[in-house]
Amino acid sequence: MCVGCGLCVYQCPSGALEMGWNEYGFLTPNLAGECNSQGECLTVCPFNPHPEKKISTENEISQNFLTDELNHHPKIGKYKGIYAGYSDDYRLSSSSGGLATYISAELLEQGIVDHVISIKESPNREMHYEYAVSSNKDAVISSSKTRYYPVTLAKMLRDLHPLEGRVAIVGVACFIKAVRLAQYRDPELKKKIPFLIGIICGGLKSKFFTEYLARKAGVIENIQQPQYRIKNLQGSAGDYSFGCLDSQTNSNKTIRMKTVGDMWGTGLFKANACDFCDDVTTELADISLGDAWIKPYHLDGRGTNLIITRSALSDKLIQQGIQQKRLNLEPLTIERLLFSQKGSFNHRHTGLSYRVKLAGKNNCLIPPKRFVREKVSFDFKIVQLLRMKIRRKSLDVWKNYPDALLFDKKMNFSLKLLKGATTFYHYKKAALNKLKIK
Ligand SMILES: Cc1cc2nc3c(=O)[nH]c(=O)nc-3n(C[C@H](O)[C@H](O)[C@H](O)COP(=O)(O)OP(=O)(O)OC[C@H]3O[C@@H](n4cnc5c(N)ncnc54)[C@H](O)[C@@H]3O)c2cc1C
Incomplete structure (x- = not known):
């Protein structure tokens, strides 16, 4: 169960671990030398099946780091404020409302940190994207936009100590958790990294996802500069496109994601570990940022x-932005927030207990999880089972048949079955809710 964060490589005392591509298009650690460790690597793994009690889940870890006066909700963790909106300066050059770029730039401009570590284009063309350091606003802007591509923190963290000054790191939930675990073990890292920007994540994709989309767009070889969230400014926020450079014709090829089908609710090309992550809103970051997939916000193709906010400092940055009229935000109720990420909560909280049970039966080691006592109806179990099978099958099929037409053909029946099962589950739920109201 690995997401490729690379913290194990950073923690490895003998330097015997290094990151590399596995056969399914994920970055994972490989043993490349003599292992003389007593399991130190595992202590920073976000999916460690045997963590210390004091840091066993996000609930315990947050007690060590999010220590300001905060509210708490079992589904979203500790929080100070909840908002929806955008940054006037960065919205159009970002994937959503531009808040990740805004906060990164503010942290630098206000001298809260000297560097921001986030994702940029890699000089290695095969990698496409990688973690890199930005030390000024322009560099931060060049790291905007969502990249659904495997990345690792391994090298970046190893290079951190010689880097002068304090840093902020941008990451999805499992990477942020790994950084918190490293900070727990090494308090120096707590001083070195005073701010974490969390990116709300619905699941990490294999590099096969990029290959598939590129082929759907008509680029067969030598994919360059993949762009995952090309906005339709006249359409809705969900109506975005994938695009990449076709180096043979030196032209950009794009495809509307609407025409490709559901890539997120189906589990296609997803990492197995993501099915065992119950942190929907990146609970351990100082600030968590996602998309407001609710009315009226999602109707605006510019992104929201x-x-x-999960600390006094992050909330202050937000309040300052509102006062200076650089942020266009409004408060959001917790119910609206939960509704905005409904699908993710449903899959990762409600469905989790069934997946954990299944994994246990198959003798898989599972880290301690919250939400394992949720009741799962028979029809939702079927949906879970189909999603797990589709996740696995999509990786196997693409590994053997990296051709979009063939892939669609081979996945068609399973996807139809899932669609049927999901529709039944939703109708039944809606009918039961109606009866309850009456
Ligand atoms: C794999 C993945 C899945 C996601 N799933 C959801 C979801 O289910 N629901 C939801 O509401 N939002 C999800 N998001 C977040 C969403 O796509 C936006 O990134 C988020 O709303 C921030 O938008 P922004 O305009 O503020 O960011 P921008 O201003 O465009 O900045 C984006 C920031 O994210 C960093 N970044 C880009 N790719 C990655 C990556 N792979 N890992 C870590 N950091 C990265 C960039 O370097 C930059 O700092 C997901 C993001 C990723 C990477």
Whole structure:
């Protein structure tokens, strides 16, 4: 169960671990030398099946780091404020409302940190994107936009100590958790990294996802500069496109994601570990940023963020932005926030207990999880089972048949079955809710 964060490589005392591509298009650690460790690597793994009690889940870890006076909700963790909106300066050059870029730039401009570590284009063309350091506003802007591509923190963290000054790191929930675990073990890292920007994540994709989309767009070889969230400014926020450079014709090829089908609710090309992550809103970051997938925000193709502040400092940055009229935000109720990420909560909280049970039966080691006592109806179990099978099958099929037409053909029946099962589940739920209201 690995997401490729690379913290194990950073923690490895003998330097025997290094990151590399596995056969399914994920970055994972490989043993490349003599292992003389007593399991130190595992202590920073976000999916460690045997963590210390004091840091066993996000609930315990947050007690060590999010220590300001905060509210708490079992589904979203500790929080100070919840908002929806955008940054006037960065919205159009960002994937959503531009808050990740805004906060990164403010941290630098206000001298809260000297560097921001986030994702940029890699000089290695095969990698496409990688973690890199930005030390000024322009560099931060060049790291805007969502990249659904495997990345690792391994090298970046190893290079951190010689880097002068304090840093902020941008990451999805499992990477942020790994950084918190490293900070727990090494308090120096707590001083070195005073701010974490959390990106709300619905699941990490294999590099096969990029290959598939590129082929759907008509680029067969030598994919360059993949762009995952090309906005339709006249359409809705969900109506975005994938695009990449076709180096043979030196032209950009794009495809509307609407025409590709559901890539997120189906589990296609997803990492197995993501099915065992119950942190929907990146609970351990100082600020969590996602998309406001609710009315009226999602009707605006320019993009709108969902924002959860989890420290006095992050909330101050938000309040300053509102006062200076650089942020166009409004408060959001917790119910609206939950509704905005409904699908993710449903899959990762409600469905989790069934997946954990299944994994246990198959003798898989599972880290301690919250939400394992949720009741799962028979029809939702079927949906879970189909999603798990589709996740696995999509990776196997693409590994053997990296051709979009063939892939669609081979996945068609399973996807139809899932669609049927999901429709039944939703109708039944809606009918039961109606009866309850009456
Ligand atoms: C794999 C993945 C899945 C996501 N799933 C959801 C979801 O289910 N629901 C939801 O509401 N939002 C999800 N998001 C977040 C959403 O796509 C936006 O990134 C978020 O709303 C921030 O938008 P922004 O305009 O503020 O960011 P921008 O201003 O465009 O900045 C984006 C920031 O994210 C960093 N970044 C880009 N790719 C990655 C990556 N792979 N890992 C870590 N950091 C990265 C960039 O370097 C930059 O700092 C997901 C993001 C990723 C990477």
